[in-house]
Amino acid sequence: MDSPEVTFTLAYLVFAVCFVFTPNEFHSAGLTVQNLLSGWLGSEDAAFVSYHLRRTAATLLCHSLLPLGYYVGMCFAASDKRLHWPAQAPEAWRLFLLLAVLLPCAAGALVYHWARDRWARHPLARTLALYALPRSGWAAVAASVDTEFRRIDKFATGAPGARVIVTDTWVMKVATYRVHVARQQEAQLTVTESRQHELSPDSNLPVQLLTLRVASASPAVRPFDIRLNSAEYGELCEKLQAPVRRAAHVVIRQSLSDLFLETFASLVEGNQAYAVPSGQELEACIGCMQTRAGVKLVKSCQDAAAGECQQCYCRPMWCLTCMGKWFASRQDPQRPDTWLASRVPCPTCRARFCILDVCCIR
Ligand SMILES: [Zn+2]
Ligand SMILES: [Zn+2]
Ligand SMILES: [Zn+2]
Known part of the structure; x- marks a missing residue:
């Protein structure tokens, strides 16, 4: 062939x-x-x-x-x-x-x-004409779009085939064969979907992609979807005059540490639980003072004498979230792909532990 x-x-x-x-x-x-x-x-x-x-x-x-x-x-x-x-x-x-x-x-x-x-x-032009005042054509609206696009404070993101541009008055999506436009005043933005990608190809960071539906109050303007990284979501909201709605099932995680904490918690849930000896009172977490201590470090990844992890003899002092934050704080921010496999010292006694050694208290 x-x-x-x-x-x-x-x-x-x-x-x-x-x-x-x-x-x-x-x-x-x-x-x-x-x-x-x-x-x-x-x-x-x-x-x-x-x-x-x-x-x-x-x-x-x-x-x-x-x-x-x-x-x-x-x-x-x-x-x-x-x-x-x-x-x-x-x-x-x-x-x-x-x-x-x-x-x-x-x-x-x-x-x-x-x-x-x-x-x-x-x-x-036909979409812009819908926003034109009577007796002034779509060209007047186009001129206002042009002016706002030139301003440096516009919000712009996205791949070339699906760019998202938000100016003071307009929400726009530039696609290959079309440009969608909606006026902010009449538009309602709703986050309809969030999808998590483990690693993005260019940055090696886990990313969450959000899909937002831009629906205009005017039925003549067809609704369209825009996509962006959740890290840019805050910036988008700042540029919008009206709050963004969120579909009930959608959770938005904006930062890498939010994403990490969620992964950390779900991995720890899978570990064996730790039963507190009877009579031992659990104190408030010394990290946040908001919840009770909820985790204990028990070396479970390997036999007691093997490997780099060490047994920690501290009593439970931290909640799961604070332990996750501590774990994340000891990582190299440039190498999130190494985070889950790494070992960090116990915040109190400095014994090294890995995620497998974090046990929830039963
Ligand atoms: Zn805490
Ligand atoms: Zn310890
Ligand atoms: Zn370990």
């Missing part, structure tokens, strides 16, 4: 997927629609709305050309199929060519429709 056809097909497939979904490598190589057409698109900072009107149209057109590009490439890669002479090409290829030609035609027709009347029919 080493034929040039297969090689070309695989290479083109990889190229097409990367061109559409633009991983970081493609961004740094400048192989994105934005980069290739930057001269025509203008600058996002100078005119945000007009930039994205053009960008969405150009992206749609460029992507719609991909199947045709494949056909043309195949004319050379598989010259024995005589694809360059469609009348003699195999039936399936003729059908493919027809679709490959129709797709950019349809995209072109759509873009032509959008661009008439100075882009007034583009979905973004």
Whole structure:
């Protein structure tokens, strides 16, 4: 299966997927629609709305050309199929060519429709028109969006295909073919989902991804979802005028230590429990003074004489949360992947222990 056809097909497939979904490598190589057409698109900072009107149209057109590009490439890669002479090409290829030609035609027709009347029919312009005052067009709203986008205090985050931008008045999501806009005043944001990822690829830190639904009071504005890292949630809330609602089942953990404490607690729950000798009173946790001491360090990971852990003879003095915080405080913040496997000294007697040695008191 080493034929040039297969090689070309695989290479083109990889190229097409990367061109559409633009991983970081493609961004740094400048192989994105934005980069290739930057001269025509203008600058996002100078005119945000007009930039994205053009960008969405150009992206749609460029992507719609991909199947045709494949056909043309195949004319050379598989010259024995005589694809360059469609009348003699195999039936399936003729059908493919027809679709490959129709797709950019349809995209072109759509873009032509959008661009008439100075882009007034583009979905973004139509959304902005919903916010226009009577007698002033969508362009006035667009100008206000442009101005606010230029301010440096806007909130902006997210991958290139799903950027989230919040300005003083607007909540926006910039997607590949669309830009969603809602005015803050009428929008209600609800955290609908939180998903935990053990490690994020670029930072090695556990992250929690939140999905927020932006619903506008006006039924003409379609609701849309935005996604962000929970660490950015606080910053987002500061930029919003109205509080964010939260679906009942969603828990938001903002910091790494919150995430760690939860993991720590669930691991400790799985350890064997410790029964206090009868007559021993449990005192308040000396860390927080809020709850009773709830954990005892009992070397359980290995035999008494083996390994690096040591037996701690302290009476129970800490609650689970404070012990977790202590454990986290002794870790290297840059290497969260090592946290769970590490050993730290007992806060009182300095005997080293690991998570397996932390026992909840029964
Ligand atoms: Zn405590
Ligand atoms: Zn101790
Ligand atoms: Zn141990």
